[in-house]
Amino acid sequence: MxxxxxxxxxxxxxxxxxxxxxxxxxxxxxxxxxxxxxxxxxxxxxxxxxxxxxxxxxxxVDLPKSYNHIAFNIPISELEGYRSRIKKAGLKIEKGRSRITGEGESIYFYDYDNHLFELHTGSLEERLTKYNSYQD
The missing domain is CATH 3.10.180.10 (2,3-Dihydroxybiphenyl 1,2-Dioxygenase, domain 1)
Incomplete structure (x- = not known):
């Protein structure tokens, strides 16, 4: 694989x-x-x-903005530190998508070339558990 x-x-x-x-x-x-x-x-x-x-x-190269992105997992305790570093780099934090409580929090931002990054505090397992709880 x-x-x-x-x-x-x-x-x-x-x-x-x-x-x-x-x-x-x-x-x-x-x-x-x-x-x-x-x-x-x-x-x-x-x-x-x-x-x-x-x-x-x-x-x-000029890239258009899109929702194609790469997401990095971060601890929730580091969320505000990342938010501060992103702002200090002169980058705009974007509005995130709506979330189900308990699936984690995210920060989205585009870099200078329109690559979208997400910093996410949750895991796949947590997200699937929350999604599955709405299907019962």
Whole structure:
């Protein structure tokens, strides 16, 4: 069965997006193409826990906003800290979708290039339990 190797985001400004990953998520930069470019665009690699995230710079790409997103699980005790870091990065926190009580809380925000991120405090098991309780 396949597993996720890495996630790549195309960004207009590599430095600005790198700072967002580091300052909002606490990602650790582990590689920068700098003078030698091996891929189709200048790139940087990050580790977020054990997840490999790649950023590639292409100033010509304009992404539309959509609900396609990546969600990261965070402890509820860290929710306000993340909210503060997102605002400090100059990013707007979006209105979340309605929720059933007990399925967790979320913060949604778009990065500078219209990638949508969700920080979620619940688990799949909690969500399914809540959804199933409405089907009885």
């Amino acid at each position: 396949p597993s996720i190797s890495h996630i790549t985001f195309i960004v207009k400004n590599l430095e600005r997006s790198s700072n967002m990953l580091k300052n909002v998520f606490g990602a650790k930069e582990i590689y920068s193409s700098e003078a030698i470019q091996f891929s189709v665009h200048p790139e940087k690699f990050f580790l977020l826990d054990s997840l490999w995230i790649a950023l590639m710079e292409d100033p010509t």
